[in-house]
Amino acid sequence: MTVTLADVAARAQVSPATVSRVLNGNYPVAASTRERVLRAVDELDYVLNGPASALAAATSDLVGILVNDIADPFFGIMAGAIQSEIGGPGGRAGGERLAVVCNTGGSPERELTYLTLLQRQRAAAVVLTGGAVEDQPHAAAVAAKLRKLADAGTRIVLCGRPPAPDTDAVALTFDNRGGGRELTEHLIRLGHRRLGYIAGPEERTTTRHRLEGHRAALAAAGIEEDPRWTVHGPYDRRAGYEATLELLRRDPTLTAVVAANDSVALGACAALRESGRRIPEDVSVAGFDDLPFSVDAVPSLTTVRLPLAEAGARAGRIAMGREEPPPGGIAMVRGELMVRGSSGVPRESSGVPRG
Amino acid sequence: MTVTLADVAARAQVSPATVSRVLNGNYPVAASTRERVLRAVDELDYVLNGPASALAAATSDLVGILVNDIADPFFGIMAGAIQSEIGGPGGRAGGERLAVVCNTGGSPERELTYLTLLQRQRAAAVVLTGGAVEDQPHAAAVAAKLRKLADAGTRIVLCGRPPAPDTDAVALTFDNRGGGRELTEHLIRLGHRRLGYIAGPEERTTTRHRLEGHRAALAAAGIEEDPRWTVHGPYDRRAGYEATLELLRRDPTLTAVVAANDSVALGACAALRESGRRIPEDVSVAGFDDLPFSVDAVPSLTTVRLPLAEAGARAGRIAMGREEPPPGGIAMVRGELMVRGSSGVPRESSGVPRG
DNA sequence: CCTCGAATAGAAAGCGCTTGCTGCAGTGCT
DNA sequence: AGCACTGCAGCAAGCGCTTTCTATTCGAGG
The missing domain is CATH 3.40.50.2300 (Response regulator)
Known part of the structure; x- marks a missing residue:
């Protein structure tokens, strides 16, 4: 029914190993062979089996982005910026990584659930955005989870969220x-x-x-x-x-x-x-x-302008290992006061403003 | 290093098969055995290996949501509603499905790329939201991809997007x-x-x-x-x-x-x-x-109010197989005219409005 | 002409899980 | 007592891929 690596190998008259190597491009394959394989891939319309490949290689190309409220542009803008840095080239198999955003709805349980789900998928990286819940037991649970993820090789970046103590997660914190x-x-x-x-x-x-x-x-x-x-x-x-x-x-x-x-x-x-x-x-x-x-x-x-897109992009790059984390793993991202029409001198005190 | 099913089995003094069945809950297991297994899972802090499980079972618990612009609340609201219907109970392994949203940025290529990535992950379902690009070759490519996904058992739902011809994708189209x-x-x-x-x-x-x-x-x-x-x-x-x-x-x-x-x-x-x-x-x-x-x-x-959240929720339920698709697989979702302050009788023609 | 090493391809052993099938008690019949 | 069942657990065969190790080929140097 579905086309497998072996089918491609048969068609290209090579071994499955060779096909795998062509697809992953991290092993010398003669140009002529490569071409033959690629043609077979094309002809058969072959699509790699992600789970199988993740299992065998013990890594996956999934990157998780956790947001508190996906309907809020605050998170949407950050998520978009993160994703744009992650989708790009630089990885295996054509450099495609599946950047996925998970909506916790601000619920601590869902946050934990998603973290577990991502751990289960052996995610390559996880970016947590926005403020954290301060509930002590929950914070501890999250920290524990993050530690476990990190142990399993998942890169962790916090974007617009305070540092997580006892964790070596990189944090870009908004001021x-x-x-x-x-x-x-x-x-x-x-x-x-x-x-x-x-x-x-x-x-x-x-x-x-x-x-x-x-x-x-x-x-x-x-x-x-x-x-x-x-x-x-x-x-x-x-x-x-x-x-x-x-x-x-x-x-x-x-x-x-x-x-x-x-x-x-x-x-x-x-x-x-x-x-x-x-x-x-x-x-x-x-x-x-x-x-x-x-x-x-x-x-x-x-209002105060927060560089949402910039911070997100940076978080994305760090998650992909394409940018050095800030010294100490923590960076404070400052906002900029935007004085506009909605603020003025109060009625009664028409006194001369000092500023 | 990482805990596997076999470790849990050893600890609970049962076979790996039994542990798997406890975790998936689709096969009779004696209560006492189940309890022993669950305790072991807990003690070892075991987390199922998603890829391995997906490979063996030939299905995954990933559900993809494609949006054109994640920073736009139009999509955020729909995505949130879809996700809220998907995260819930009803699936395997505790009913947790990983609902992920993918941001195409309105680019046809990225749309296709994400579709391939989801196909690669053997996604359980895919929901495409928002308007489609009308470019003929691209539309054909998407349709072909959707057909292939459907063949592989992935459920396809279009939400706020016109029906895809030559496809049996369910469509909830905005009017x-x-x-x-x-x-x-x-x-x-x-x-x-x-x-x-x-x-x-x-x-x-x-x-x-x-x-x-x-x-x-x-x-x-x-x-x-x-x-x-x-x-x-x-x-x-x-x-x-x-x-x-x-x-x-x-x-x-x-x-x-x-x-x-x-x-x-x-x-x-x-x-x-x-x-x-x-x-x-x-x-x-x-x-x-x-x-x-x-x-x-x-x-x-x-403006015209579109029932974004309702449509999204419905799309999510259909994607999960928890609601019957509309007859013919196509439903037209109507908007509602909201007359508010920004529209009025034009200056010059102070004629009596007919409405 | 033979040897050695570089370059390239293949064989095969898993990765961790699911599941069809088999096995084996215990139960209720005749 | 003998039999067919039912209920529960285990065995073992993969799922489709990656990767280590091994084999082969070929060109160059001796």
Whole structure:
């Protein structure tokens, strides 16, 4: 039924070994023989049996990319960049590697499940993107899994995620804390003193770091934070919408709303607008990530640009062994403050901004 | 070094065959034996060797999802929905299947490459999402590949893509033509007579169908289309921005701009705004897809909602054999016109709208 | 003309798992 | 007691490929 290596060998009048070597190209084969084999491959429309080859060679050409939410462009952009560096030439059998993205949906269990599945497939490399869950037992389980994968020869790269302790995984970490701090500093500089904060889901490193940056900025400016000013929720527009309504209910005098990311900020804008507030005249809004749509928001969104594509590409290259890991296996990737239309001097304090 | 089935068997004092059967759960094994085996698996931290198992069983638990652009939520949402139906229980070995998404970047070659890679892995199923490229030889090559995959037992489902002739692939097709027509009919009803159209990349079915719907609406209303009113470009905001500028240059009197999708529409809005035009007072704008951010645009976007998540989920279930394919293997999935703030009665013709 | 080594091809032993078939108790019949 | 079953476990034959080791050929040097 299906064509096998042996069929090709028979047709090309050579041994299976020779066909294998032609296909893998890591052993001298006479040009004439090679050509004959390739012709047979073509004529028979032969496709290598991946599992068999992986079994025999004890390696596979699968590379896994784990993302928290595939519907979120934040991950989509990174995943695309990673994949583009992996699909390219440089490997065996024509250099084709199967770069696959796995959607954990933010669930720790699924994350572990996918890791096991990839381990089962003897993946050549695994890239984990985005924030991690901070639950201690789960973090330990993931670390253990990563160690086991690494032992089995799988290269591990973290992209946009904090380093995993007790692991020799390479980490390209986003400076969420620094970015969050810069963003809030910007707002403070404009004169804001009462700032609402819409945080992401609790227990996520990304959430915590961004929030810490925000608070650090407040503290540095001597602003005492009101606990009512922080609301947690998922990283989507709807959460931003609802959280903003809640924030407004708690303290209608807020002059700025800082969102955990751009999608949340968009929802916040909608809620503010519906409540009759103008942006930024009445309330300033800030996001995080600078996703493509953010510049098109009205007003365009003040946010922190993360070099998603660059970081992803780099992670991909490192995963493929085509680029040296950063010294110490850890690199901090900084964001860039993008000041745009959604942030302005607060209404009441028309005082001259210091910045 | 690595633990194998035989190691587990030895530890549990049974034969490898028994361990395999416990793990696959498709053969009667006494409860006590099963328990002993499972304990051994646990103690040794055994992980099945995927390739070996795939080779022996001649099947794998890999399911491929092909998308044109993973950074686009249009695909992300579908892929997430598909994946969520596939990851669930119902399969072998604990019901875990590795659902992987492959990013073709819209390139026909990469599409073929991924298909081959999946064929090589003996994938259990493949779901192709989004519009196809209309290039004849390529379409034939894809069809041939799909046939071969199907022959090898891989289930094929098309989601948001037109049926593939000479193939028994199940197709859930979006009614792009009907949606495009409805959208333009809506604008015509409002009184628009000079409508610009920003189409997607040529040679894509999605592009063509949406454009055809648009033109059908124009024709039905007796509006003769000016060829200058159509511009082609990629499916992203930047293309929308530039195309709109171009459109305005060609005919500054346009009263409406219909975009190939929501991202493009967003870019169009930006361009219109920069050119000093108000939306919808001066120019109406319409998108397509109704992605999550569209409702938050200002003004909110009139568009056609496609049930991306529902269609994806259904495709996933069909791919897993958990739902009957539609009769004839083909189903048309309709969109829903979402009239929102970005479309209005054109300036000059303050005539009473007919709709 | 013979020898030696480089270059190239083949033989064969697995890689770790699945599964058809066989074997062997124990059970319920006659 | 003898028999046909049923239920459960093991044997062993691969699945299709890679790779080590071995064989062959051929050209060059002695």
